[in-house]
Amino acid sequence: MSPNLRIAYRFLTAKKRAMLMSLACTVLGVGLFIVTQATTSGFEKFFTKTILGINGAIRIEDKIQDTMRSIMAEGSTDSYFAQREGVKYIEGIDEPQLVADAVRSFPNVRGISAVVRGNVQITSSFKTEDAQVFGINLDDHIRVSDLAEQITNGKLSDYRDSPNGTLIGRVLADRLQIGVGDSISIAARGQSRRARVTAIFETGYRDADKTNVYMHLPEARSLLKKPAGATLLQISLIDPDRAPQDAARMEQVLRHGAKPWQEREKSWLEVFRALRISTGITVTVFTLIASLAMFNTLAMIVLEKTKDIAILRSMGYERRDITQIFLWQAAIVLAIGTALGALFGWSVTWLVEQVPLNLTGIFKSDHLIVVRDPNHYFAAIATAVVMVMVASLIPSRRAARLEPGDIVRGTAQ
Amino acid sequence: MSGEKPSSGALALRCANLHRHLGQGEGRVHVLKGVSFEARRGEVCAIVGPSGCGKSTLLYLLGLLDRPDDGQIEINGRLMSNTDDAARTAARGEHIGFVFQFHFLMLEFTALENVMMPMRKLGRLTPSEMKARAHSLLESVGLGAKTHRLGTQLSGGEQQRVAVARALANQPTILLADEPTGNLDVKNSALVFDLLTRLAKEQGQAVVLVTHNPEIAQRCDFTRPMRDGLFV
Numbered sequence: 251m252s253p254n255l256r257i258a259y260r261f262l263t264a265k266k267r268a269m270l271m272s273l274a275c276t277v278l279g280v281g282l283f284i285v286t287q288a289t290t291s292g293f294e295k296f297f298t299k300t301i302l303g304i305n306g307a308i309r310i311e312d313k314i315q316d317t318m319r320s321i322m323a324e325g326s327t328d329s330y331f332a333q334r335e336g337v338k339y340i341e342g343i344d345e346p347q348l349v350a351d352a353v354r355s356f357p358n359v360r361g362i363s364a365v366v367r368g369n370v371q372i373t374s375s376f377k378t379e380d381a382q383v384f385g386i387n388l389d390d391h392i393r394v395s396d397l398a399e400q401i402t403n404g405k406l407s408d409y410r411d412s413p414n415g416t417l418i419g420r421v422l423a424d425r426l427q428i429g430v431g432d433s434i435s436i437a438a439r440g441q442s443r444r445a446r447v448t449a450i451f452e453t454g455y456r457d458a459d460k461t462n463v464y465m466h467l468p469e470a471r472s473l474l475k476k477p478a479g480a481t482l483l484q485i486s487l488i489d490p491d492r493a494p495q496d497a498a499r500m501e502q503v504l505r506h507g508a509k510p511w512q513e514r515e516k517s518w519l520e521v522f523r524a525l526r527i528s529t530g531i532t533v534t535v536f537t538l539i540a541s542l543a544m545f546n547t548l549a550m551i552v553l554e555k556t557k558d559i560a561i562l563r564s565m566g567y568e569r570r571d572i573t574q575i576f577l578w579q580a581a582i583v584l585a586i587g588t589a590l591g592a593l594f595g596w597s598v599t600w601l602v603e604q605v606p607l608n609l610t611g612i613f614k615s616d617h618l619i620v621v622r623d624p625n626h627y628f629a630a631i632a633t634a635v636v637m638v639m640v641a642s643l644i645p646s647r648r649a650a651r652l653e654p655g656d657i658v659r660g661t662a663q
Numbered sequence: 664m665s666g667e668k669p670s671s672g673a674l675a676l677r678c679a680n681l682h683r684h685l686g687q688g689e690g691r692v693h694v695l696k697g698v699s700f701e702a703r704r705g706e707v708c709a710i711v712g713p714s715g716c717g718k719s720t721l722l723y724l725l726g727l728l729d730r731p732d733d734g735q736i737e738i739n740g741r742l743m744s745n746t747d748d749a750a751r752t753a754a755r756g757e758h759i760g761f762v763f764q765f766h767f768l769m770l771e772f773t774a775l776e777n778v779m780m781p782m783r784k785l786g787r788l789t790p791s792e793m794k795a796r797a798h799s800l801l802e803s804v805g806l807g808a809k810t811h812r813l814g815t816q817l818s819g820g821e822q823q824r825v826a827v828a829r830a831l832a833n834q835p836t837i838l839l840a841d842e843p844t845g846n847l848d849v850k851n852s853a854l855v856f857d858l859l860t861r862l863a864k865e866q867g868q869a870v871v872l873v874t875h876n877p878e879i880a881q882r883c884d885f886t887r888p889m890r891d892g893l894f895v
Contacts, residue, residue, distance in 0.1 A: 564755060566755050566757065566833075568752045571784070659719065
């Protein structure tokens with residue numbers, strides 16, 4: 251152990267109460283930082299997972315037709331936004347198979363599902379509700395969504411084997427008061443047909459559960475009178491975080507509008523970001539208190555140890571040794587405080603996860619959702635280290651500036 | 664640190680025309696008014712005089728704990744009065760040992776650790792050598808049985824003896840003592856003074872001590888009386 255560290259340790263342990271106060275503040279600061287980031291990020295990640303599980307990472311919906319303006323712009327710039335300004339979007343995809351084949355050449359693409367979508371009215375024995383029908387090829391759609399895991403009643407295999415089978419959202423099924431095996435009437439564009447409820451799904455996203463109905467693609471084409479083409483292509487990615495770059499490239503290459511999930515859900519993601527920042531600021535106050543407590547402790551030790559500082563200086567200890575002795579004290583508190591704080595944060599995060607809570611709305615959960623991300627721990631520790639060390643610099647430098655001659659003469663200010 | 668005894672009689676410390684003011688504004692006092700002084704190895708010199716005459720101020724200047732307003736200080740032939748803080752600090756660690764009136768032990772540390780502290784900073788010895796030397800010094804001041812006692816568990820006389828051992832830890836060429844017996848009873852005063860002079864003579868160190876005690880002063884090799892910031 252270096253002489254300075256040894257002295258720092260003894261100085262610190264001589265002021266147990268003040269040291270414990272600084273330690274407690276550091277533990278609280280680090281722990282609460284971790285807990286709040288774990289919960290806010292948890293909800294954000296869960297929301298993202300839900301959204302990706304319903305709508306995929308990218309949706310290609312519209313064909314792009316150049317206008318005179320965009321044709322002129324293309325010569326001068328290649329950027330995504332410049333081209334977007336001067337183009338016309340034509341609803342739907344005329345050649346979904348060709349576009350899908352082209353999309354498959356993107357290395358990050360995991361699955362593609364061609365979807366025909368339309369507004370319908372669904373009538374049960376009790377009432378009629380507006381809904382949106384999605385004509386899908388089941389196997390394709392399972393690859394781009396979490397539909398298989400979202401089934402709460404009935405079996406997906408029954409749907410696969412039943413040509414007039416439908417999958418209905420939980421909220422819509424409740425409103426229509428129907429269950430698996432019941433018959434419903436689906437009406438669109440002046441015609442209606444009977445269908446059977448083969449399974450009920452629940453995404454957790456209330457809007458989807460209230461309106462979405464899945465049926466086989468040929469049935470949907472027939473009902474919506476769309477014998478060819480597709481309303482959209484739903485795409486899942488290996489790395490969903492790269493969706494904006496992939497979507498921009500797809501739009502350029504395929505001449506179809508491609509929207510990444512980050513753009514589709516921008517407003518919610520902004521809410522989560524603001525929430526994360528505001529809670530981050532709140533808990534940083536705890537770390538600030540920890541740094542003030544450390545400042546106070548060190549300032550007290552400097553006052554009480556002026557004679558010891560003079561002795562050390564008379565023995566040949568340099569100013570930087572004195573600074574180091576006081577910074578070591580902060581470092582000892584930080585090392586113990588951040589380790590205990592991380593443990594405290596992990597434990598409270600675990601406890602929070604056990605709290606039963608019935609959440610519905612933009613997602614559904616029966617408990618608080620948390621994320622254990624090492625980055626939260628690094629951020630909490632880094633914040634504490636920076637703030638406490640900065641606060642410790644002032645008393646440390648003050649101690650180093652003391653003149654030994656002044657101290658032994660008793661005139662140190 | 665060499666084990667050899669430094670040559671006795673060589674000039675260890677010299678100052679010339681030292682001036683020092685203390686205080687500010689109207690309270691500013693000219694404490695030292697051109698003091699010159701020399702100390703040789705193996706000699707014990709006492710600086711005596713009334714309170715406020717500048718004895719301690721001179722001692723702190725000689726020990727490089729303070730800076731003169733004017734004048735020169737040489738330690739072992741090297742001019743130190745104009746050097747930077749790092750050089751002065753290094754010189755203190757290597758060449759100068761201090762004994763203060765109020766012993767100034769670091770109370771959270773044991774007697775052994777207090778004595779080892781200057782050695783740890785200088786870093787010339789291995790940890791085991793430092794420990795052995797600290798034990799030896801504490802033995803020589805009669806505290807061999809109390810090496811592991813904290814400063815708070817030692818009497819005033821014992822603390823001052825630890826301070827003497829600590830001052831000798833790095834085998835300095837100069838030992839400066841500011842009223843080393845001022846806070847002790849007669850018996851302990853004699854004990855500490857004998858220790859200081861015996862160990863210093865054995866190791867060929869120049870000892871400069873400030874004292875009010877005429878008996879102690881009489882037993883030194885020579886005495887320099889001071890008054891109003893000047894030797895008289």
